[in-house]
Each structure stands twice: as C-alpha cells, then as structure tokens.
Amino acid sequence: MLADFSFLHPHRIFQKLKQQGGVFNYQKQTIAGLLAGKDQTLRERIEWAKMLMDPTDISDVTGAVLKFLVNGHGPNENWTALFKPGERVRLRFINAAAQMIFNVRIPGLRMTVVAADGQNVRPVEVDEFQIGNAETYDVIVQPTEDRAYTIVSEAVDRSGMGRATLAPRPGMTAPVPALRERPLATMKDMGMDMSAHAGRGGAAAAAAGAPMGHGNMPGMDHGGAAAPPAPPGMAPPRPRGSDVMADMPGMDMNMRDPKNAPQVKMGPGVQMISPMPMDRTGDPGQGLESVGHRVLVYKDLVALEPNPDARPPERALEIRLTGNMERFMWGFDGRKFSEKPPPYAFRRGERVRVTLVNDTMMTHPIHLHGHFFELVHAPVGQLPRKHTVNVLPGGKVSFDITAEGGDWAFHCHMLYHMHGGMFQVFKVRPFEGEAA
Ligand SMILES: [Cu+2]
Numbered sequence: 001m002l003a004d005f006s007f008l009h010p011h012r013i014f015q016k017l018k019q020q021g022g023v024f025n026y027q028k029q030t031i032a033g034l035l036a037g038k039d040q041t042l043r044e045r046i047e048w049a050k051m052l053m054d055p056t057d058i059s060d061v062t063g064a065v066l067k068f069l070v071n072g073h074g075p076n077e078n079w080t081a082l083f084k085p086g087e088r089v090r091l092r093f094i095n096a097a098a099q100m101i102f103n104v105r106i107p108g109l110r111m112t113v114v115a116a117d118g119q120n121v122r123p124v125e126v127d128e129f130q131i132g133n134a135e136t137y138d139v140i141v142q143p144t145e146d147r148a149y150t151i152v153s154e155a156v157d158r159s160g161m162g163r164a165t166l167a168p169r170p171g172m173t174a175p176v177p178a179l180r181e182r183p184l185a186t187m188k189d190m191g192m193d194m195s196a197h198a199g200r201g202g203a204a205a206a207a208a209g210a211p212m213g214h215g216n217m218p219g220m221d222h223g224g225a226a227a228p229p230a231p232p233g234m235a236p237p238r239p240r241g242s243d244v245m246a247d248m249p250g251m252d253m254n255m256r257d258p259k260n261a262p263q264v265k266m267g268p269g270v271q272m273i274s275p276m277p278m279d280r281t282g283d284p285g286q287g288l289e290s291v292g293h294r295v296l297v298y299k300d301l302v303a304l305e306p307n308p309d310a311r312p313p314e315r316a317l318e319i320r321l322t323g324n325m326e327r328f329m330w331g332f333d334g335r336k337f338s339e340k341p342p343p344y345a346f347r348r349g350e351r352v353r354v355t356l357v358n359d360t361m362m363t364h365p366i367h368l369h370g371h372f373f374e375l376v377h378a379p380v381g382q383l384p385r386k387h388t389v390n391v392l393p394g395g396k397v398s399f400d401i402t403a404e405g406g407d408w409a410f411h412c413h414m415l416y417h418m419h420g421g422m423f424q425v426f427k428v429r430p431f432e433g434e435a436a
Helices: 010-019 031-035 042-050 194-198 202-207 415-419
Strands: 002-005 067-070 079-082 089-094 102-105 111-116 119-126 128-131 136-141 149-155 161-167 315-324 329-332 344-347 351-358 364-368 373-375 388-391 395-402 406-412 423-429
Touching: 010 415, 067 149, 067 161, 089 111, 128 136, 351 388, 388 395, 406 415
Parallel strands: 079 161, 315 351, 344 423
Antiparallel strands: 002 067, 089 136, 102 128, 102 149, 111 119, 111 136, 149 161, 315 329, 351 395, 364 388, 364 406, 373 395, 406 423
8 A cells, every 4th residue: 555644734724735835846947057958948038937837836745745665664674575486476566645646666676467446347458558647557576586676656646665675585685776867847738738739749649549559449440651659668769848838839828728628617727728638548647658668557457357238328517627736726717616616416227428637747646436437449349447547747638437326525635635625526316216
C-alpha cells in the first residue's frame, strides 16, 4: 500500500495552498538553469509566464512536506517481502495516498499486470506503471536470482520516493536508484498538441488511438507508410525549445473560450478551457514518455472476462474538469460542490457514455462510487472495468456506465482537490425495487 504522510495538519496544508499557488513546489525553474541550458528556453518561459502557467507544477503537495510510505514504512525502514528464487509472486499495489500519484517499478524485474482496480485483465508485461490515487494494479513477478530487488514508488513530480525490498532473506538490500529529473508540463498538457501539427507523429499518433503494438487488438493496420510510434515510455526525448506556441502559426490561441465547453459556468474557478483536448489513454503519464523502457498505458488494458453489459450507450454526457491553480479552486463544469450544483441525473439501467475533459494542468484521478465503468477502446465487449481513471492534463477519457439506482459520490481522489470543490453526485433514479 503506497501512501503519503505529513507532519503538517491537512487543514494547514490546505490553507497554505489557498494562500499561495505552488507553495510546496521547490523545483521551479531558475535563471541559473536557463544559463546552464536546462529546462525551458527563454522563449518558452516567456510564453508560459504570459499564460500564468508554471510547467514545473506537476504536484501541488510535494516531497517538501510529504514522506512516502510503503505499507506504512518510510524508505529507510526498508519494508521487505520475502520470496524463494524462481517462484511467481503476485503483488497488489494500492495507491492510498491523499494527494500523490506514483510511478512504480522494480529495477531488474519485469512486471506482468493481471488486474486493474481488482478486475482481471489480459496479462501485459511492463517495466513501470503510473498509479493514481485509489487505483490498484496487481502484477506478477518471477525473481529467479538469489538477490534483493528494490520496489520503487517514485512521486510523479520526483520530489521523493517510497522504497521497499523484495528479497530471499530478511535484512537484504538492493541499490536504490536516484530520483530521476523532474518532468516539465508541455503544451500538450494544455490541450494543444504540438506534434500533431508539426507532423512529428510519434506520441500524437499513439494518443489519437493508433495501435500500440498490442497483438490482441482487432483491426490493426500493418500497412501504414509512416514509421510506427515508439512503444509507450520509449519515445525519444523532446528537443529543448520545441514547445512554444509560436510553432503553430495561424492557430486560434484562445485558452479560455467558453464556446469550447458551453456547459461550463465561467468564473474565477475556471482558468482554462482546453482548446483541443485529445484522447491520451495511449500516453504513459506525465514524465514517463521517454524513460527508456516499457510503461503501461490504459490502452493496454483488456478485460479478461466478457463485460456483463455490452450494450452501446444510449446517450452521451461530457463533464469538464475545471480549476484555478493560483487560487486552488477545483470543480466540475466550473462549479465547486459547495455551490450546490444540480447533480448529474441518470435513469436506472441506462447506458451512458461519460467523457471527462481535463481543463487543468494537473492529472486528476477521477473516482465513481457504486459502479465499475468500462474505458472505451477496443475490443468492444471486453473493455477494461475500473472505478478510478487518471485524466491527463489536456486529455479526455470516455467510459460507459450502466447506471445503478442511488446517489453516488463522483470526485477527484486527490484529497485536497476534493476538499477544494472537485466533487459531485451521480443521481440515479428510480431506486432498486422502486416503480419507475
Ligand atoms: Cu484532482
């Protein structure tokens, strides 16, 4: 169980977030970094500053005030699980953290993902996966050597890590890798994909739903002329200076056009409306695009058993994830829960395709109570069933639900975002056993 812990009281953390945007971000860009040729170029920094956006804002609560735990133990306590060399071990990872998204890997061991959110999926072999708050992944590993392996749960913003050990005997340790370079948000995270327009293909083609080298996907096109996109996690690093808006001449740069999302209540709680959100379920998550090994993506997930309800959706509902990072306001469709917005209404038993669009610069793990929903991608009838899905910045995710009678909490599973307003209710009527 992965967790974050702070000696600061949660109310104090929330108060500090409200008072000053990015208060816990100790990894901002510096002039020294600019002169040393690191991070963004001057042109990029100017463009981003004009939009009041900070590309180092990956997490709002960070290792500056958090300790990262594995089964309740800090990195130096070295919680250890024992194995006999050669045996297959099933590990269930649960992200129980209040606020931190983790990137999980076990250097030297491949992991075969066999379940997501407790639901079986077709086995898929990866070297690393990103896990949002409330998500779970079951993986099988088979360590054959008589040696220790480090389980790494690195914070998504690389401000710290949790650490545990898999070993044949107690007291053993394996090398602990250093924290990797902290990632920078990109124009894609603002809902504007540069590569889609510059013709760089790669990640854009993958995110647009191109086959991911998944042998099970029907309808794969092997005859394309373009070079196949790199497997998730193995894209070449983005060249410095490739991420400014000036690269897209003649494009409409309105980052807050209400026409792009008429259902959103515009106000101070809406800093941005993504002009061109895209399906990013083929992307490996912030900071994992170019780590040099295979990273899990949602498009890898295929349910092992047939879906219990494979009916096509009868209607569609789009919900925008909105926020203002500077004022730490969060909501759905521009409304905080404290404003008492009308709940999202459903008829019991109806099939609805819900599309979440992220209009903020942060990943949000969105969680629905009382249901497993099916992420919409191939193959129909065996869509992966989940209760929580990470929506990447500038990204959109579609899932189908069969509405169950009741009032169901629907919220971002980051505690401080939920507390800041990103919470709503799915109201499904009539109740079970009640006349329609
Ligand atoms: Cu959130």
